Amino acid sequence: MKKTIFLVEDESQIIDVYQTALKAAGFEVDSAATGGGAIEKVKEIRSGQLKKPDLILLDLILPDINGLEVLQEIRKYEETKDLLVIVLTNYGSGELEKNGYDLGKEQFLVKAQYTPTQLVALVKERLE
Amino acid sequence: MMIGFPLVILILSAIALLGLVVFLKDPKNTTNRLFVAMSFWIIAWIGSNFLENETSNLELASLFLRIDFASAAILVYFWFLFSLNFPQPVKGISTIKRIVILIPAVAFFILSFSDLVIRNIRFASDGIVFDGNIFYPLYIIYVVSYMVVGGSGGLIIKYRKVRGLERTQILYVLLGLSMSALPAVVLNLFFQGILPVEIVRAGLYGAIFVIGFTAYAITKHHLFDIKVIATELFTLAIWILLLVRALLSETISDTVINICLLVAVVIFGILLIRSVMGEVRQREKMEQMTIELERAYSIEKEAKVKIQELSEAKTQFIMATQHHLRTPLTSMRGYVDLILTGSYGKVPVKIKEAISKLQISTVRLLRIVNELLDVSQFQLGKKVVSLQPGIEMEPILKEVVDELRFTAESKGLYLKLQEPEGKIPTIQADVEKLKVALFNLIDNGIKYTSKGGITVNVEVSDSKVRITSKDTGIGISKERLGTLFDNAFERGKEAKKVFSAGRGIGLYVSNQIIKAHNGKVWAESEGEGKGTAFCIELPID
Numbered sequence: 001m002k003k004t005i006f007l008v009e010d011e012s013q014i015i016d017v018y019q020t021a022l023k024a025a026g027f028e029v030d031s032a033a034t035g036g037g038a039i040e041k042v043k044e045i046r047s048g049q050l051k052k053p054d055l056i057l058l059d060l061i062l063p064d065i066n067g068l069e070v071l072q073e074i075r076k077y078e079e080t081k082d083l084l085v086i087v088l089t090n091y092g093s094g095e096l097e098k099n100g101y102d103l104g105k106e107q108f109l110v111k112a113q114y115t116p117t118q119l120v121a122l123v124k125e126r127l128e
Numbered sequence: 129m130m131i132g133f134p135l136v137i138l139i140l141s142a143i144a145l146l147g148l149v150v151f152l153k154d155p156k157n158t159t160n161r162l163f164v165a166m167s168f169w170i171i172a173w174i175g176s177n178f179l180e181n182e183t184s185n186l187e188l189a190s191l192f193l194r195i196d197f198a199s200a201a202i203l204v205y206f207w208f209l210f211s212l213n214f215p216q217p218v219k220g221i222s223t224i225k226r227i228v229i230l231i232p233a234v235a236f237f238i239l240s241f242s243d244l245v246i247r248n249i250r251f252a253s254d255g256i257v258f259d260g261n262i263f264y265p266l267y268i269i270y271v272v273s274y275m276v277v278g279g280s281g282g283l284i285i286k287y288r289k290v291r292g293l294e295r296t297q298i299l300y301v302l303l304g305l306s307m308s309a310l311p312a313v314v315l316n317l318f319f320q321g322i323l324p325v326e327i328v329r330a331g332l333y334g335a336i337f338v339i340g341f342t343a344y345a346i347t348k349h350h351l352f353d354i355k356v357i358a359t360e361l362f363t364l365a366i367w368i369l370l371l372v373r374a375l376l377s378e379t380i381s382d383t384v385i386n387i388c389l390l391v392a393v394v395i396f397g398i399l400l401i402r403s404v405m406g407e408v409r410q411r412e413k414m415e416q417m418t419i420e421l422e423r424a425y426s427i428e429k430e431a432k433v434k435i436q437e438l439s440e441a442k443t444q445f446i447m448a449t450q451h452h453l454r455t456p457l458t459s460m461r462g463y464v465d466l467i468l469t470g471s472y473g474k475v476p477v478k479i480k481e482a483i484s485k486l487q488i489s490t491v492r493l494l495r496i497v498n499e500l501l502d503v504s505q506f507q508l509g510k511k512v513v514s515l516q517p518g519i520e521m522e523p524i525l526k527e528v529v530d531e532l533r534f535t536a537e538s539k540g541l542y543l544k545l546q547e548p549e550g551k552i553p554t555i556q557a558d559v560e561k562l563k564v565a566l567f568n569l570i571d572n573g574i575k576y577t578s579k580g581g582i583t584v585n586v587e588v589s590d591s592k593v594r595i596t597s598k599d600t601g602i603g604i605s606k607e608r609l610g611t612l613f614d615n616a617f618e619r620g621k622e623a624k625k626v627f628s629a630g631r632g633i634g635l636y637v638s639n640q641i642i643k644a645h646n647g648k649v650w651a652e653s654e655g656e657g658k659g660t661a662f663c664i665e666l667p668i669d
Contacts, residue, residue, distance in 0.1 A: 011455060011458075011459070013459040013462070013463075013619065014458055014459055017458075017459060017462030017465075018462070019473050020466055021462075021466060024471050082440075090450075090455050092535065110454070111454065111455075112454035112455075112494055113459045113460040113494070115464075115465035116471075117461050117465050117469055125158060
């Protein structure tokens with residue numbers, strides 16, 4: 001059975017690139033372009049309307065609410081708190097700190113440092 | 129109480145002396161010349177006023193009275209001019225203005241000798257009296273206008289506008305004026321014949337104060353110095369006392385002794401005043417130096433703050449923009465990767481070659497953005513590395529050398545990696561950052577080498593791993609070796625000639641990364657044209 005990746009990213013080109021690579025690698029990909037849209041999906045996952053994704057790729061900077069709030073929402077509930085999440089950002093650690101983004105033990109990667117091929121490899125590694 | 133003849137002589141002598149001192153101080157200065165003229169007419173005024181009440185001859189008394197009025201007319205004219213030109217001479221008064229100011233003075237001077245200002249001069253019980261005639265009110269208006277409105281009023285207006293020494297000088301003159309001249313004018317103009325003559329005269333003799341204060345304000349620059357003032361006043365008091373004593377001597381021998389004593393005390397007094405002035409000048413110099421030092425320190429402090437602010441602003445700008453630079457780079461790298469991996473179908477060879485070059489440029493652009501970010505983070509003191517234990521050096525070295533081999537060979541250079549015979553011990557490292565540091569050093573060698581090549585070797589000592597990248601390039605002068613890794617965006621002259629596009633941050637970044645790894649980096653070179661060895665030393669895990 002195909003594994004599902006939930007991609008939360010507001011840049012349309014990055015959605016396109018990652019979706020193409022992940023689908024080519026055999027994953028099913030669902031996406032949301034806003035924090036609000038992501039939280040709606042989390043509610044649907046909790047209510048059972050949507051299948052739990054195997055891994056969430058979550059962009060930190062979103063147009064409405066930031067990815068950290070979405071992450072807090074995911075981690076708040078029993079049904080979703082153990083979902084695998086990789087936080088995506090183009091901020092360096094210095095700017096994350098300056099803007100108050102405390103990711104704690106969450107894994108994050110700098111998008112620009114990874115080609116889609118490398119991202120897919122990382123996702124596969126994480127899922128194993 | 130009648131003021132005696134000796135004391136009048138004393139006062140007039142003092143005024144004359146002060147006038148002479150001021151004139152000799154700067155004979156060409158307009159202000160000083162006007163002061164002398166003023167002093168002269170004050171002497172004439174006081175002298176004639178005294179004499180008009182000392183003679184029993186009515187004709188003589190009338191003459192002295194008219195000279196009194198005439199002198200006052202010229203005196204207030206010079207007072208008015210003096211006020212305009214104090215403390216600094218004023219330029220640009222037109223000839224017409226000068227004539228307009230002069231005319232009333234000349235007119236009243238002449239009229240004072242007629243019956244049109246004063247008439248019916250006669251003796252009364254306590255001195256000479258007169259009746260004012262048709263021009264008397266005009267005379268009063270003229271005197272008050274020049275003395276009070278034009279002269280003193282002008283000084284008051286100037287006092288409000290100026291600052292510093294000039295302000296203090298004007299204040300001294302106004303003080304002297306308020307103590308003497310104004311009462312003198314008022315008493316003489318309005319109370320002659322009403323109040324006893326001794327009281328009316330006292331106002332006149334008080335003119336010594338305005339002359340004294342004004343002379344002081346013109347000639348001295350230590351107006352606030354109490355020590356100097358006290359010394360001078362004390363010395364002056366002793367001189368006056370001895371002069372009076374000399375004048376009141378009853379015998380010739382007493383007079384000679386008193387005069388000799390006066391001369392000796394004057395000489396001693398001058399020496400004393402000079403000594404005190406010298407001391408004050410020294411102190412003022414020291415104070416001035418202290419002020420200048422403080423000012424310099426304050427300027428330096430402000431400059432440091434500004435530099436810090438600018439540096440901070442620059443760094444914040446870089447950090448803010450790097451996020452916006454990385455986002456399109458993510459898309460670019462992404463699409464290039466998808467094309468090259470065949471996600472959009474088979475790619476013709478030529479297009480694949482072109483896309484591969486695009487990929488190299490994209491990676492290079494990303495490296496620049498990352499380096500700029502690293503520099504800004506280093507400069508802000510932010511943590512940039514995350515050390516992990518048990519890292520093996522061999523794969524890192526191999527990857528970096530492999531990545532750069534193509535670049536070296538495109539320039540016709542060799543790039544060799546000589547590994548030690550045994551296994552290299554593991555180290556604590558941030559793999560990605562260490563790759564950047566190694567990449568920068570070896571890449572630096574490639575950039576500044578035009579023939580020959582680069583050899584990378586690894587040595588292991590007791591507790592350290594040393595990686596050396598030795599090139600056959602342009603070399604580095606001894607002066608530059610010491611500061612090579614210190615500052616971002618600085619490059620040597622020879623380096624700019626060989627590789628003009630360099631940014632000057634690679635070595636700085638490498639240094640910061642290796643320092644964060646608890647290691648050190650340095651360069652060795654025999655000099656320009658003799659190649660360079662870049663060395664990294666890292667502690668074994």
